[in-house]
Amino acid sequence: MKLIGEINMKEKEKKIENEPLLSSWELVDWDLDFETFEWFLHLCEVNNRHLAGDQWVIWPDWPSDMPEEVEIEHRQSWLNLLQFIHESDQISVCQNLVRVNGNHGSVFFLEFLGVTIGWGNISLSENPPDSVVKILLEQYDNHPSCKIVPGHLQSLCLEPNSSEIVSTSLFSVLMMLIHEVNVWDIATDYHWAVCKWCGDSDFGSGRKTPHNVMHRIVCYSCRNDAPLTN
Numbered sequence: 001m002k003l004i005g006e007i008n009m010k011e012k013e014k015k016i017e018n019e020p021l022l023s024s025w026e027l028v029d030w031d032l033d034f035e036t037f038e039w040f041l042h043l044c045e046v047n048n049r050h051l052a053g054d055q056w057v058i059w060p061d062w063p064s065d066m067p068e069e070v071e072i073e074h075r076q077s078w079l080n081l082l083q084f085i086h087e088s089d090q091i092s093v094c095q096n097l098v099r100v101n102g103n104h105g106s107v108f109f110l111e112f113l114g115v116t117i118g119w120g121n122i123s124l125s126e127n128p129p130d131s132v133v134k135i136l137l138e139q140y141d142n143h144p145s146c147k148i149v150p151g152h153l154q155s156l157c158l159e160p161n162s163s164e165i166v167s168t169s170l171f172s173v174l175m176m177l178i179h180e181v182n183v184w185d186i187a188t189d190y191h192w193a194v195c196k197w198c199g200d201s202d203f204g205s206g207r208k209t210p211h212n213v214m215h216r217i218v219c220y221s222c223r224n225d226a227p228l229t230n
């Protein structure tokens with residue numbers, strides 16, 4: 001009797017390793033909105049919870065499309081992304097809003113729009129966190145642009161790479177937001193140019209260093225070629 005009991009136990013363990021628990025549906029939070037990213041994440045988590053930290057491999061058997069239909073060959077990539085989000089202390093999801101806490105104290109939000117569309121623009125505050133400013137000032141020889149994000153760069157468009165599927169691109173963007181210095185680097189990469197001929201001023205792309213010397217750039221207003229930049 002003891003031997004049979006052990007064999008049954010081993011068979012049972014094997015079954016648990018390979019298949020979701022029959023009670024997966026009992027674990028589901030039915031109050032969530034079925035059309036949201038939060039539901040997508042939750043449903044995958046519930047179906048893979050029995051794997052206890054191993055790679056998620058089970059695609060939920062859910063009759064309707066989740067936010068949109070995911071192609072079979074892309075499912076593992078989505079499971080990998082969702083497992084990463086679930087296990088990250090720095091990422092949380094509420095409905096379609098993904099919140100990322102950067103390593104240096106920034107809080108970023110991105111809105112998930114669908115498995116083929118991707119996500120919306122990422123809003124940035126006017127000033128990077130002090131610890132990021134310090135890093136950028138060292139990197140760019142105290143260039144004044146490091147302290148401020150101009151208005152036109154406060155909505156950052158980090159679009160999915162067209163050659164990649166959205167799950168892979170989203171993983172890259174989440175990693176970038178967690179390691180946030182590069183995000184602020186992009187957003188503060190400009191110079192303020194004042195034309196010495198007509199006095200017009202504007203933002204130009206790219207930091208001009210050294211920032212306190214003149215750079216020859218064509219002025220958009222008067223077409224002269226020596227505006228002052230800082």
Ligand SMILES: [Zn+2]
Pocket residue numbers: 195196197198199200219220221222223224
């Ligand atoms: Zn000018």
